[in-house]
Amino acid sequence: MTTPQKLDRILDCIGIGLGPFNLSIAALSDEEKTHLKTLFLERKSHFSWHPGLLLSDAKMQTSFLKDLVTAVDPTSPYSFLNYLVTQRKFYPFCASGQSVISRLEFSDYLGWTAHQLPNTQFGCDVKSVAFEQDHFRITTDKEVFNSQHLVIGTGMQPHVPECIQPFVSETCFHASELALRSPDLTGKRVAIIGGGQTGADIFQHTFDKQFGKPTHIEWISRRANIEQLDEGCFTDQYFMPDYVNQFYQLDSSNKQQEVSHQKLASDGVTSDCLQGIYQRLYHDKYVLRNPRWWKIKTHQSLISSRRVNGQYQLDIQHGLTKQVETINADIVILCTGFNHDLPQCLDELRPYIMTDEQDRILLSSDYCLQWKGMKNNSIYIVNSGTDNHGIAEPQLSLAAWRAAKIINHLAQDSVYELAEDDNIIDWGDLTFKPEKHLAAVSSL
Ligand SMILES: Cc1cc2nc3c(=O)[nH]c(=O)nc-3n(C[C@H](O)[C@H](O)[C@H](O)COP(=O)(O)OP(=O)(O)OC[C@H]3O[C@@H](n4cnc5c(N)ncnc54)[C@H](O)[C@@H]3O)c2cc1C
Numbered sequence: 001m002t003t004p005q006k007l008d009r010i011l012d013c014i015g016i017g018l019g020p021f022n023l024s025i026a027a028l029s030d031e032e033k034t035h036l037k038t039l040f041l042e043r044k045s046h047f048s049w050h051p052g053l054l055l056s057d058a059k060m061q062t063s064f065l066k067d068l069v070t071a072v073d074p075t076s077p078y079s080f081l082n083y084l085v086t087q088r089k090f091y092p093f094c095a096s097g098q099s100v101i102s103r104l105e106f107s108d109y110l111g112w113t114a115h116q117l118p119n120t121q122f123g124c125d126v127k128s129v130a131f132e133q134d135h136f137r138i139t140t141d142k143e144v145f146n147s148q149h150l151v152i153g154t155g156m157q158p159h160v161p162e163c164i165q166p167f168v169s170e171t172c173f174h175a176s177e178l179a180l181r182s183p184d185l186t187g188k189r190v191a192i193i194g195g196g197q198t199g200a201d202i203f204q205h206t207f208d209k210q211f212g213k214p215t216h217i218e219w220i221s222r223r224a225n226i227e228q229l230d231e232g233c234f235t236d237q238y239f240m241p242d243y244v245n246q247f248y249q250l251d252s253s254n255k256q257q258e259v260s261h262q263k264l265a266s267d268g269v270t271s272d273c274l275q276g277i278y279q280r281l282y283h284d285k286y287v288l289r290n291p292r293w294w295k296i297k298t299h300q301s302l303i304s305s306r307r308v309n310g311q312y313q314l315d316i317q318h319g320l321t322k323q324v325e326t327i328n329a330d331i332v333i334l335c336t337g338f339n340h341d342l343p344q345c346l347d348e349l350r351p352y353i354m355t356d357e358q359d360r361i362l363l364s365s366d367y368c369l370q371w372k373g374m375k376n377n378s379i380y381i382v383n384s385g386t387d388n389h390g391i392a393e394p395q396l397s398l399a400a401w402r403a404a405k406i407i408n409h410l411a412q413d414s415v416y417e418l419a420e421d422d423n424i425i426d427w428g429d430l431t432f433k434p435e436k437h438l439a440a441v442s443s444l
Pocket residue numbers: 016017018019020021022023041042043044048049050053059060061062124125126127153154155156343345382383394395396397
């Protein structure tokens with residue numbers, strides 16, 4: 001490794017990570033408009049969006065209008081509509097009648113934006129961040145940068161249940177690696193663990209023999225059934241600025257209660273995807289009358305696992321009867337979600353970061369991490385979990401609005417108009433003393 005070169009100028013803000021959320025901030029940070037000098041660093045050599053899950057027939061869960069910029073700046077050159085026009089596919093797109101687009105196309109739009117922005121740098125892995133008097137020093141594998149503020153957009157880390165961690169290998173892996181590994185499933189017994197959207201996408205693509213024809217597929221879900229995403233228009237009110245602002249004001253236990261009631265508003269399978277799967281299964285079982293080569297098991301949790309004679313033995317327990325059953329598989333694909341941990345590059349700052357009694361980070365309504373040097377140096381965090389701002393946080397719906405909010409705070413100016421409309425629903429007066437829980441913490 002070459003010694004990182006030190007750059008002396010201090011930028012206004014450095015973004016770490018270039019997924020859609022920091023990309024939205026980068027796209028809205030035009031220097032002429034914001035008077036901010038920004039730079040966004042990404043470890044990958046070029047833009048890619050969850051490349052291991054970019055399956056050929058996977059669809060978005062959100063509208064293409066909820067792109068990087070449109071909600072706060074519809075005249076931005078980085079809108080999805082401008083992407084369609086400049087790629088010369090606007091009219092064909094309109095004729096396609098799609099209300100929900102493929103992840104492949106959205107990913108292409110994100111990459112198109114990322115590689116034309118002047119404030120992005122790829123192939124730049126941030127190794128550490130230190131605080132020096134009045135600025136952050138950001139050390140990457142190539143250069144050292146200085147910045148007054150930071151915005152962390154490093155995404156989430158794959159979650160692998162403890163009971164199967166020792167067996168993670170070529171044949172037992174997290175779903176986020178599937179398309180990158182492109183395994184040959186021909187003649188194999190495949191176990192898919194996890195009944196959310198990722199489990200459904202992988203079941204569908206495995207059933208469609210995208211990776212060869214397995215002899216058997218077993219799809220295991222802890223949930224009581226294969227559960228549909230709640231896409232109702234009233235449910236969509238949770239993904240609006242007004243609700244997020246109101247939610248933010250709740251105290252921690254009410255927040256937890258609200259989020260657990262809202263699970264299927266963000267964590268279910270789209271109705272289109274479910275119907276597609278159901279119709280395939282119906283055709284296979286009742287029309288073609290194929291011998292059964294797939295099983296869907298709900299209410300089952302993976303509780304332990306072993307590797308015996310080259311195959312996996314997975315113990316699953318029924319949530320109601322508590323009966324334990326063992327299934328055998330050659331390939332195990334873990335659709336077991338993601339964790340929201342702080343990235344390793346922030347380790348040096350950790351002693352200064354304030355947390356609540358459950359060791360969770362605390363964010364201001366403007367997404368600033370509460371840390372001991374925060375007076376003139378902000379650390380913004382996007383996609384930090386649902387604890388502070390609710391279920392919209394890990395989702396694309398409010399990415400542009402959140403980005404604009406962060407930029408206004410960074411610029412100390414109303415660069416973007418954020419007049420938040422009244423919601424259809426009257427949520428009651430959740431307002432109270434502004435930032436009451438943070439006040440309690442900062443008095444420590
Ligand atoms: C398969 C999938 C499909 C989804 N589909 C939808 C959808 O349709 N609608 C919706 O609303 N939400 C969807 N989501 C949820 C959410 O929108 C995405 O997870 C989104 O990618 C989150 O963006 P992000 O910017 O936080 O993180 P990521 O997209 O994970 O990007 C983080 C980036 O940071 C980089 N990075 C990390 N550490 C460093 C470092 N030290 N130095 C430099 N770079 C670093 C990583 O390489 C990565 O590129 C989906 C999630 C998944 C997993």
